[in-house]
Amino acid sequence: MTDVNALQYTAEHEWIATEADVVTIGITDYAADQLGDVVFVDLPAVGTEVKAGETMGEIESTKSVSELYAPVTGEVVEVNEAVDADPALVNSSPFEQAWLVKVRVTGEVTGLLDRAAYEALTGAGS
Amino acid sequence: MTTSTSDSQAGGSGSGPQGSLRETPLRAEHERLGATFTDFGGWWMPVRYSSDIAEHHAVRSAAGLFDISHMGEIMVRGTDAGAFLDYALAGRLSAVSVGRAKYSMILTPEGGIIDDLVLYRLADDEFLVIANAANRENVAAALSERIGQFEATVTDESDSYALIALQGPVAVRILDEAVAAGAITELGMPLAEVKNYALTDAFFTPGEVAVDDRAQTDHKFTPGEDRAGAEATPLLLARTGYTGEDGFELYVGAEHAAALWRTLLTTGEPHGLVPAGLAARDTLRLEAGMPLYGHELSADIVPAQAGLGRIIPRDKGDFVGRPALEERPGARVLIGLVAHGRRAGRAGYALYDGETEVGQITSGALSPTLGHPVALAYVNPAVAEPGTALTMDVRGNRIPATVTTPPFYRRKK
Numbered sequence: 001m002t003d004v005n006a007l008q009y010t011a012e013h014e015w016i017a018t019e020a021d022v023v024t025i026g027i028t029d030y031a032a033d034q035l036g037d038v039v040f041v042d043l044p045a046v047g048t049e050v051k052a053g054e055t056m057g058e059i060e061s062t063k064s065v066s067e068l069y070a071p072v073t074g075e076v077v078e079v080n081e082a083v084d085a086d087p088a089l090v091n092s093s094p095f096e097q098a099w100l101v102k103v104r105v106t107g108e109v110t111g112l113l114d115r116a117a118y119e120a121l122t123g124a125g126s
Numbered sequence: 127m128t129t130s131t132s133d134s135q136a137g138g139s140g141s142g143p144q145g146s147l148r149e150t151p152l153r154a155e156h157e158r159l160g161a162t163f164t165d166f167g168g169w170w171m172p173v174r175y176s177s178d179i180a181e182h183h184a185v186r187s188a189a190g191l192f193d194i195s196h197m198g199e200i201m202v203r204g205t206d207a208g209a210f211l212d213y214a215l216a217g218r219l220s221a222v223s224v225g226r227a228k229y230s231m232i233l234t235p236e237g238g239i240i241d242d243l244v245l246y247r248l249a250d251d252e253f254l255v256i257a258n259a260a261n262r263e264n265v266a267a268a269l270s271e272r273i274g275q276f277e278a279t280v281t282d283e284s285d286s287y288a289l290i291a292l293q294g295p296v297a298v299r300i301l302d303e304a305v306a307a308g309a310i311t312e313l314g315m316p317l318a319e320v321k322n323y324a325l326t327d328a329f330f331t332p333g334e335v336a337v338d339d340r341a342q343t344d345h346k347f348t349p350g351e352d353r354a355g356a357e358a359t360p361l362l363l364a365r366t367g368y369t370g371e372d373g374f375e376l377y378v379g380a381e382h383a384a385a386l387w388r389t390l391l392t393t394g395e396p397h398g399l400v401p402a403g404l405a406a407r408d409t410l411r412l413e414a415g416m417p418l419y420g421h422e423l424s425a426d427i428v429p430a431q432a433g434l435g436r437i438i439p440r441d442k443g444d445f446v447g448r449p450a451l452e453e454r455p456g457a458r459v460l461i462g463l464v465a466h467g468r469r470a471g472r473a474g475y476a477l478y479d480g481e482t483e484v485g486q487i488t489s490g491a492l493s494p495t496l497g498h499p500v501a502l503a504y505v506n507p508a509v510a511e512p513g514t515a516l517t518m519d520v521r522g523n524r525i526p527a528t529v530t531t532p533p534f535y536r537r538k539k
Contacts, residue, residue, distance in 0.1 A: 013127045036173070036405055037177050039468060039470075040492070058521070059127065060468075060470065062178040062179060063178070087468075091177070
């Protein structure tokens with residue numbers, strides 16, 4: 001089980017796990033709940049240069065379309081093929097099986113939230 | 127991640143209604159069941175309880191229970207009720223037998239659609255008109271304005287009624303059990319004899335269901351228990367619905383809504399009944415090719431464009447909206463679209479024939495039952511022929527799609 005307190009977050013509901021210069025990115029359980037059943041994910045290919053704050057993909061649920069923003073600047077080094085094959089993993093396992101991409105960070109990382117700040121934002125735990 | 131939604135049913139956030147949203151008598155039931163809510167046409171409505179797709183499949187394979195108390199109930203009474211509705215609406219309502227239902231529309235004087243309606247003839251001189259939630263006031267006002275010399279009255283009684291839809295292949299079995307248990311009594315006819323688009327009177331006897339919370343205790347309400355002394359309340363059972371499945375819509379006094387909801391859920395659970403929200407309702411109706419007001423229907427659309435010209439009898443006399451009978455050369459017409467893959471076209475997306483824009487999607491989703499994208503769209507008549515190949519502009523990507531005739535899904539009889 002992932003320790004959600006060890007993760008960082010964005011106000012756009014991505015979570016980020018950092019290991020050396022590579023970050024793993026997913027979307028939070030809160031976001032997955034709000035979306036409803038995820039039926040399609042469109043993720044950047046390995047090798048894509050992503051830029052913090054810019055769109056890097058899309059997540060479609062039965063009734064909505066969401067843009068996925070890159071929380072950091074860098075190069076995509078791995079994409080979770082399991083989520084492409086079974087997008088429902090985003091709902092069932094947002095912090096474990098449904099990580100989305102790994103990015104090798106090349107720029108400065110700023111503006112991320114800790115768990116307490118993220119919960120304050122979503123009203124969770126209040 | 128930011129969410130852009132294609133319509134008002136998609137959202138759902140926070141733990142309470144914002145501003146002055148209307149609530150149904152079942153709000154506490156939905157909260158108890160863990161529903162996600164959304165603002166739908168000014169109402170605080172359950173969008174899902176567990177999963178949109180699971181609720182959708184339950185309705186196709188077993189049954190789903192929907193709170194649709196946001197719909198408007200407008201009574202039209204009087205010796206001229208039938209003749210008045212013939213004039214005020216697009217259909218011939220005077221020809222509807224007592225105990226039968228009819229789909230119709232109320233049109234603007236120019237023929238545009240103010241709302242689509244289901245009407246039940248309760249008596250020779252009494253009709254129940256079901257309007258969409260957001261249009262209820264408009265419909266009541268338009269009807270009242272049209273009374274003129276007719277001997278008829280129009281009253282909006284929406285706040286007095288709750289409306290629960292029990293939809294799915296096992297719906298009739300669940301109601302049979304509620305009858306066997308004594309929760310539903312005094313049916314005008316056996317359920318099996320209530321045909322599609324027909325209705326019957328009955329009574330519902332609330333049990334001691336409103337007090338216990340099944341989520342908190344081991345106690346399960348058994349239909350029929352603790353019923354001694356409980357008063358029976360009128361119940362209208364109509365074999366109508368909006369999902370493409372067999373099913374019933376049940377009208378009951380608002381104060382008895384929670385008891386009826388719990389009775390049906392408890393009776394139906396062993397048969398696979400689940401509470402179902404607006405998200406499932408929307409994908410179900412889309413698969414069944416049913417138009418939704420505000421998407422496929424509006425004051426700018428005449429019935430023939432929506433493929434619903436048949437609701438106006440050819441030899442109809444004077445009625446409000448008579449221009450709806452006239453041909454409108456070149457007007458866009460409603461079609462179905464199917465595509466491969468998992469990427470759905472959604473409301474507002476443009477359609478192309480080669481490089482020429484030829485129409486726009488009004489509703490679209492990845493069909494849970496069929497496993498591929500389906501959509502309803504208005505297109506130029508030149509590309510409306512089934513089999514025509516078009517492309518959908520899905521946020522900058524062109525996805526091939528084929529024109530088809532709705533419905534996309536038809537239940538096996």
